[in-house]
Amino acid sequence: MPANVAVSATDEEIRALARRILDGPEYAEWRPSRWFADVMQWLAALADRSPALYWTLVAGLLLVTIALFVHVLWTVRVALRAAGTRPPESSAVSPRRFSQEAEALAAAGHFLEAARRLQLAVLDLLLRVRVLELGRSDANCELRARLRRAPLPDTERTELLALIDRFERAWFRDRDEDPALYTAWRTLHDRLGGLLRPA
Numbered sequence: 001m002p003a004n005v006a007v008s009a010t011d012e013e014i015r016a017l018a019r020r021i022l023d024g025p026e027y028a029e030w031r032p033s034r035w036f037a038d039v040m041q042w043l044a045a046l047a048d049r050s051p052a053l054y055w056t057l058v059a060g061l062l063l064v065t066i067a068l069f070v071h072v073l074w075t076v077r078v079a080l081r082a083a084g085t086r087p088p089e090s091s092a093v094s095p096r097r098f099s100q101e102a103e104a105l106a107a108a109g110h111f112l113e114a115a116r117r118l119q120l121a122v123l124d125l126l127l128r129v130r131v132l133e134l135g136r137s138d139a140n141c142e143l144r145a146r147l148r149r150a151p152l153p154d155t156e157r158t159e160l161l162a163l164i165d166r167f168e169r170a171w172f173r174d175r176d177e178d179p180a181l182y183t184a185w186r187t188l189h190d191r192l193g194g195l196l197r198p199a
């Protein structure tokens with residue numbers, strides 16, 4: 001055939017050629033999955049052939065979707081409610097335990113560890129009287145933010161936040177066995193104990 005002779009092809013032949021080319025493996029990632037296309041074609045045909053069956057199927061799928069959505073909401077709600085409750089074992093712990101441990105540690109000269117126990121005793125007291133809500137995974141910045149919003153007298157709130165900062169410097173940086181830090185925590189703990197009464 002001479003090179004300058006044009007070959008004419010029908011539209012259908014061009015479409016068939018394009019389909020063959022696009023069905024090749026090199027274009028696989030650019031076309032939708034075959035099964036999805038087949039399902040969509042089957043559903044379109046079903047709507048024409050049997051409208052009652054089609055709408056029954058659509059209604060069933062809609063009910064399943066609603067049921068899944070309700071289940072997810074219920075699961076999230078239960079998880080959030082569980083996260084906000086105190087662990088059951090904490091109710092069995094004596095509220096005086098941290099304070100007693102702090103006294104024993106201070107008597108042995110371990111003032112930093114004693115201050116840590118008193119910090120835990122103060123937080124335990126605030127949790128018990130429901131002045132503070134705190135989860136196990138809450139970071140220190142979240143603790144500070146909640147303490148700022150807690151219904152505490154201004155003097156005690158300011159002192160508590162300052163003592164937390166002071167304790168963290170001593171614990172993480174200085175490792176200083178400072179009796180004054182322990183004494184400050186003991187004074188605040190005893191004062192809060194007189195102001196706040198567990199329910």
